[in-house]
Amino acid sequence: MRLIRDSLNATEVAHISMETPLGKVIDYLPQVKLINTDIFTKFMKLDAAYCQLELGLYGLCSDCEIDIEPPRLIADPTEQRCTDCEQKFRREHRHELRLNH
Structure with a gap:
């Protein structure tokens, strides 16, 4: 989360906290040029696993x-x-x- 927060401007940082839904965090990553990073891949995998869990398909x-x-x-x-x-x-x-x- 710190890597993401460090890449955002002050206005954007105010919108990201530990309570920010993962989907919103993922949406920010391309805006701050973090789309081709390990953290982006990990968040995408985590989001997919969470979706499967919600659907009973995990x-x-x-x-x-x-x-x-x-x-x-x-x-x-x-x-x-x-x-x-x-x-x-x-x-x-x-x-x-x-x-x-």
Whole structure:
């Protein structure tokens, strides 16, 4: 949160606090040129996991809808895909993923 607050002007900082909804924080990141950062990626994954939780779909693969392996969720609670679907996704999108790094 401090990185975001440090990048905003005084008026914008007044609107961000620990109570600010995650969606609003995410909306600020492109405005302050933090869209291609690790924090943006983490917030997006957190927001997706929270949405799944609200819908009662947390822990299900977003592609095949089977249960994500518990050790995978323990390692990263924001994981969106089971191992098989993650491997398939990475194979199919490897060129796009390479361009983002």
